[in-house]
Amino acid sequence: MANTVVEVRSLVKQYGSLNAVDDISFDLYQGEVFAFLGPNGAGKTTTVEILECIRPLTKGTAKVFGYDVTKSEDVKEIKKRIGVLPQEFNALDKLTVKENIDLIGGMYERKIDTMEVIRLLDLADKAKAKFETLSGGLKQRVGVAAALVNDPQLVFLDEPTTGLDPKARRDVWVVIENLKKLGKTVFLTTHYMEEAQVLADRIAVINKGRIAVIGSPQDLISQYGGRKILVVRKGSRELAKILQDKYGSTMFNHGGDVIVKVDDVKEMWQVLSTLTEMKMDKEIEIQAPTIEDVFLKVVGGRITEEGELK
């Protein structure tokens, strides 16, 4: 196992009688992308801000690079080693992209050349543009650039794509994939299922301050995602009956599709063979379960585009 970068044990954060973070434990390993997936108010940002040393914890322990987030001498060491893209990143409007990154860079004794970071984030042609003139996606890229200017070993990205259009979101994904290639450890929080599934090496599903499940996307899907689905577009009731009699778990939906749930690849091939023998020329689609299915299973709801649980 790689080196442990973050170590959280029985962490609790209380606001009055509310447990915003309720007895969670997890580790982060060097070089991985770790995603906290959960709806708004789940405790994602609270946990991240405790690790960033800007929010005190109530109970438990949290260590980053072995340094304790509650000790002021340790906090100085942690701050030198982490880079942060906070939720809803903002910078000084009248300063240029370069000046804003210089501002953050100026806070560190050890930093890398600003233009190098700017080029890394593909912002060279915007280096002299004022922050206020940038689009939402570009602003997030500036935020990531600012998070990298001190050459951190661990990068926190708190909801990096919230509010962005699909193209800008994909651009940020590319940036995160590049961070992984650079060997950075990334702690990502998100309420987008696809984002977590595509980017993360491991995902922790968090809801109401508690971690429901934790593991790699593949492990979580195979463990909690349920069965694979084979869909025959524009089938018939007769076909549905044949497949039901032979394999069970078959239904005919309102759209005229025949849906068969299969347990494994072997059973799927058997269904496909049956369809081939029947000389079936209908369109066939195979749907694998996703993290969304995992979430639905372990939390019992879905997350809207706005991040609310329903």
Added chain:
Amino acid sequence: MIRPVVIFLAVTKNWIRSRSGLFFSIMFPVLLLLVFGAIFSGGGGGGASTLFVQNLDRNPGGTATQLSVGFVDALNSTKTFTIKDVPADSDAKVWARNNLGPLGGNIRIVIISQGFQDDVLNGTLKVRVGISYSTLNTTYQYFAPYLSDTEKWAYEQGLAQMRQYYENLADRRTSLTIALDASDQSGAVIKNIVMNVANAFNYHIIGATSVIEFTDESVTSNRYGAVDYYLPGIIAAFIMTNGIIALTSNTTEFKRRGIIKRLSITPLTKFDWIIGNVLSQTLLSLMLTAIMIVVGWIVFNVQAIPDALTVIMIFLGSVMFSGLGMILGGLVKDVEAASALGNAIAFPMMFLSGTYFPMDFMPSYLQSVSRVLPLTYFSEGLRYALIYRYTEGVLTNMAVVSALAVAFIILGSVVTRWKEK
């Protein structure tokens, strides 16, 4: 580069590139100085008040009498008024209202009554005879022991006839009517000027001269104009508003947008942050002072020249009000509340601290209030430094401002939140 300097450079650049920030921090104070200067400098010539004069004292031929014309000339010689003659046969108030001009203004009328010349001459003769009788009588009382009985008798006969003549002269006095609007705030001043002209005219007619003379001198070593006295007050007031209102709003805005939170994740300490902002405010204050003085030199021929004490005073005032701004910025959450709180503190302080008008004008209880306001000491210290060159006064006020600056910065550091809850 050290962190407070990085913050100072970033915050200052951000401010300099903001048009609204630049307007309210620099241009607005300059505009106010120009307005104040125009009002109080007294220059420009065309500012004389209109005074309607109706002369009812006429010769049989209908022309105005010589003395009444002389009185109107005396009023004119003050150069305070633009005299407008009201026809003798009209209702003065109605005529004045109809002839006030397109810009309106206050109606001020002096009516010279009929018989003005006769009454003045008669009154003058009686005063002169009375003085002559009194002088001769005193002389007689002094020399009587040395006179023969014949001489005494002749002298007493003469004095008796003179007294008889004096008593036979009618005791007539002339009067002038001054009609003013009750709401006219300058009415009392206008009335005083007219009365002074009448007294001077009176002395001149009876051949008397004033025995007390006034010598007009300045209490400062240089000859300063009114704008010189307002300048330190305006500078002090805007250093205060820049600190309290602008810095509070900026801090709250940075907080709302998560900029302070982003910086708090770095090794920057909140003390570094405060020092950076204080440095930026100090630069702004020095720029404001320099621009105001240069505008004062060019437009109003202001004489004030800042010295080292002035610069130190401005630095300390900036620190003091930056500290106060940091306290307020730390206490409030949103920009609207910050602006409201800043205004609620800044504006009463501006008017109660003797910046725009002397504290002597205020009732004693308000003067007591002004003694606990930081701006009072800053503005007074700046005035002593820039105008009076009164070192002891500067140092006393500087001591108070320094103490408050330290206290506000410490309190500002305490209330500035560098960690979430």
